[in-house]
Amino acid sequence: TIWIPMRIQSHFKRQGITGPGYRPIFGNMAEIGCLFEEATSKPSPLHDGDHDILPWVAPIYHVWSNMYGKPFLYWAGPIPRLAISDPDMIREITMNTGGGSFDKTGFDPKGKILFGQGLVALLGQQWTLHRRILNHPFRMERVKAGWLPDIVSETSKMLKKWEERRAGRDEFERIFMLQEQQMQFFSLAVESLNIPGLRFLPTKNNREMWRLEKETNESIRALTRANNKNRDDSSSLLSLLMSSYKNQEDEEEMLTEDEIIGEFRTFYFTGKETSANALSWALLLLALNQEWQDKAREEVVRVIGNNKVNMIIDETLRLYPPIVMLMRKAYKDVKLGHIEVPAGTELYLALAALHHDVHVWGNDAHKFNPWRFKESRKHLAAFIPYGLGPRFCVGQTLATVEMKTVLAMIIRKYSLAVSPTYIHAPKLFISLEPQNGVQIILTRTTL
Numbered sequence: 088t089i090w091i092p093m094r095i096q097s098h099f100k101r102q103g104i105t106g107p108g109y110r111p112i113f114g115n116m117a118e119i120g121c122l123f124e125e126a127t128s129k130p131s132p133l134h135d136g137d138h139d140i141l142p143w144v145a146p147i148y149h150v151w152s153n154m155y156g157k158p159f160l161y162w163a164g165p166i167p168r169l170a171i172s173d174p175d176m177i178r179e180i181t182m183n184t185g186g187g188s189f190d191k192t193g194f195d196p197k198g199k200i201l202f203g204q205g206l207v208a209l210l211g212q213q214w215t216l217h218r219r220i221l222n223h224p225f226r227m228e229r230v231k232a233g234w235l236p237d238i239v240s241e242t243s244k245m246l247k248k249w250e251e252r253r254a255g256r257d258e259f260e261r262i263f264m265l266q267e268q269q270m271q272f273f274s275l276a277v278e279s280l281n282i283p284g285l286r287f288l289p290t291k292n293n294r295e296m297w298r299l300e301k302e303t304n305e306s307i308r309a310l311t312r313a314n315n316k317n318r319d320d321s322s323s324l325l326s327l328l329m330s331s332y333k334n335q336e337d338e339e340e341m342l343t344e345d346e347i348i349g350e351f352r353t354f355y356f357t358g359k360e361t362s363a364n365a366l367s368w369a370l371l372l373l374a375l376n377q378e379w380q381d382k383a384r385e386e387v388v389r390v391i392g393n394n395k396v397n398m399i400i401d402e403t404l405r406l407y408p409p410i411v412m413l414m415r416k417a418y419k420d421v422k423l424g425h426i427e428v429p430a431g432t433e434l435y436l437a438l439a440a441l442h443h444d445v446h447v448w449g450n451d452a453h454k455f456n457p458w459r460f461k462e463s464r465k466h467l468a469a470f471i472p473y474g475l476g477p478r479f480c481v482g483q484t485l486a487t488v489e490m491k492t493v494l495a496m497i498i499r500k501y502s503l504a505v506s507p508t509y510i511h512a513p514k515l516f517i518s519l520e521p522q523n524g525v526q527i528i529l530t531r532t533t534l
């Protein structure tokens with residue numbers, strides 16, 4: 088806790104990389120806590136359509152990169168973290184994830200309570216097996232045949248609810264609600280200091296988390312069993328997860344019931360939070376930019392391709408990426424550009440900083456300008472809301488189809504304006520969310 092971190096710190100210093108100094112045992116955890124608290128205590132201004140969100144959603148990156156330059160080194164307890172936003176380095180790390188030098192960081196056991204033991208958390212052989220199976224339900228043809236009708240009918244129901252202002256609740260909504268409560272506890276646990284063994288003690292919060300976990304698992308188990316009886320709906324995610332697949336050696340591979348529950352919990356979080364928040368940001372940006380709303384509505388009504396809707400979604404994901412940073416770890420001593428990175432260093436890939444980098448995107452980097460996506464990509468790793476390399480988002484096609492459909496259905500029917508009660512406060516909760524929601528005034532279009 089003293090000698091090794093000091094040695095690593097000097098190793099980086101010799102290469103010109105500095106940062107907030109190491110403090111024994113706790114590293115920079117106290118400063119990180121303060122920076123986040125300060126960031127979330129005040130709303131973010133939204134002057135002249137300026138969406139510079141870094142001070143709010145990645146305050147440690149914003150403050151320390153200005154103080155120490157890029158990249159810089161900070162300490163998660165006794166673990167060194169190198170914070171990076173250089174697209175070449177990010178490409179090298181993400182493309183080579185799982186290849187021996189870099190991989191995801193071992194998953195924080197606290198995360199299990201939210202994600203279950205699903206794809207996001209797995210490494211090595213187990214990840215390869217799950218990913219091979221899970222690629223199937225998310226292919227475009229499956230998304231169109233299996234998910235799109237549900238997306239359309241659920242969105243119609245939502246629009247009807249907006250009109251009728253009433254809410255129903257079935258088993259799926261119950262699981263979402265349980266997961267949302269779990270997220271509050273998860274966030275508290277992540278913000279608090281990592282005391283080994285604390286998560287096993289029957290504290291009030293831990294007991295509540297265990298109860299929620301048990302209830303969620305039971306609800307999913309009930310769904311699985313019901314699905315087992317009624318297997319004609321072969322396109323549902325659950326049925327596809329319960330099917331077997333042939334691997335390259337022509338052997339049958341199948342997930343166990345517990346593995347299915349783990350993946351299902353992963354998807355409740357990864358599938359819902361990210362896309363729902365991205366859609367909220369897209370609605371806000373459209374409400375703030377009438378001219379783009381009109382362009383998109385015209386496109387949707389006349390069914391003339393969907394380039395502008397795509398561009399709007401990409402620009403939303405650039406300005407407000409639901410996943411603000413990716414974490415990796417160097418498992419061997421590696422050379423990253425000109426930097427020698429010792430094994431055990433964690434790599435904080437500052438995705439939001441990359442998306443807002445004026446050197447990559449120009450002086451209007453913080454402005455909403457979907458036109459920028461008309462041109463071909465500047466750099467493979469300049470725009471990576473879904474990640475890059477082998478661990479890129481398995482649900483990307485589903486998310487894109489879902490967001491396009493929902494957005495198109497909303498703007499076809501309503502014109503949007505930001506409510507005067509809206510307070511702009513982007514917050515990194517687990518994904519990037521509007522801290523106080525997005526209040527929008529909907530007016531029925533005459534179309």
Ligand code: HEM
Pocket residue numbers: 191206207208218353354357358359361362365404408409410413414471472473474475477478479480481482483485486
């Ligand atoms: C706007 C919506 C979404 C965004 C921005 C997003 C973003 C991401 C990103 C950045 C990663 C890579 C994480 C890393 O490299 O460490 C990822 C992975 C993942 N995403 Fe998404 N995602 C979205 C929607 C979805 C949906 C709809 C699903 C499923 C229903 C999903 C399931 C997953 C899973 C399971 C992984 C882990 C993949 C693996 O490790 O092999 N995501 N997502």
